[in-house]
Amino acid sequence: MKHLKTVSELHRHLGWAPPENPMFSIVSQFSDQLPKERFSTDCYLIRFDLRNEGMPSAVLPEGTHDNGAMRFIHPGTDISAREITVGSNGFVIVAHKDFFRGQRLAQSINTYHFFQYFPSESLFFAPCEAQLITSLKTKMEREYYNNTDEYSRDIILSHYEAMLMYVKRFYKRQFRDQMAITDSVSERFKSHLETYIKSGLLKREGIPAAAHFAKQQQLSPYYLNDVLQFKTGNTVEDLVLIALIAKAKELLSDSPISIEEIAYTLGFKETKKFALLFTKMEGYPPEMFRTPKGRRA
Structure with missing residues (x-):
């Protein structure tokens, strides 16, 4: 070329x-x-x-x-x-x-x-x-x-x-x-993200970037990101991390597996990075969430 x-x-x-x-x-x-x-x-x-x-x-x-x-x-x-x-x-x-x-x-x-x-x-x-x-x-x-x-x-x-x-x-x-299109893009993203988390791909493929979700909708990554930010106030990365922390809280509440295993299951290569993100978003470390006081917070 x-x-x-x-x-x-x-x-x-x-x-x-x-x-x-x-x-x-x-x-x-x-x-x-x-x-x-x-x-x-x-x-x-x-x-x-x-x-x-x-x-x-x-x-x-x-x-x-x-x-x-x-x-x-x-x-x-x-x-x-x-x-x-x-x-x-x-x-x-x-x-x-x-x-x-x-x-x-x-x-x-x-x-x-x-x-x-x-x-x-x-x-x-x-x-x-x-x-x-x-x-x-x-x-x-x-x-x-x-x-x-x-x-x-x-x-x-x-x-x-x-x-x-x-x-x-x-x-x-x-x-x-074009709110009908904007809503459709947002709903399909949510569906694809939920499927990705439930399917176990996080453990095998890691945390997905905007390009992964954009390809599924035949959109450019930047367009998808801008539409979602307009619709939700959050970027693709923000929405993925919010979903991961929600899943982490679910696993911390309902599963006896270690924090290290939870981090690995959610696509984090290092437990430290998972713990830092959880603490940043929730205000306390993941091990504290397992206490009755932490779950009430």
Whole structure:
């Protein structure tokens, strides 16, 4: 698979006009000749595609806007040219990962999990949201096409970061609008977690990560995590550990087996780690829970 290291390489590969900035570009005109081979890049990509009037509406889940969609692509993602090509009302924003170096976004970019969502987990925006995103893009475009100076990068980054913060808000709105999907994802996760604990897989396979549960629902790990955090206030890791401690309390109450064996049964390789987690979550060590006073606490 071809890897494109620079913004210029990406533009050449896709038949786009050369970028005005070697580290950042905004593209709204696309070549009809798309390369077929898949590729990856060192750039963050934002794809905004506004549905044209007269186009048939896509078949979307209940509660989903059909005005168009945004997709966010992380550096290193395996993609095709078709995945980032948009219609006449759309655009693509390209930012090389080094464009953020020395800036706040160099660290905070990792908190915008939607860059690692699957295509099916795109943001389907409302009309007012599309207007706001387009407005921010226009402000970045002014800096992009004007003669750059010492202020240009900071101004572009301020609008870029504002766009990401708005998108995070819009995803929360989408989770709320698609409550049937959100509820379904949450219920299936609970069911899969209960099955995993009851089946003895903890002892054989260890404590599962978000990727395990995401694969069962054909979701990206970050999307699953964000949906569950929206729904429950807890991450996948939090929910798994809460369930493990609940099971530990059950075993401590009803079983004579040792704390070491309980820790092993629950997927902990070291008893010390289990004891520390139990103490952190319950406020006292597991051996105390076995006393009448501990069980009443």
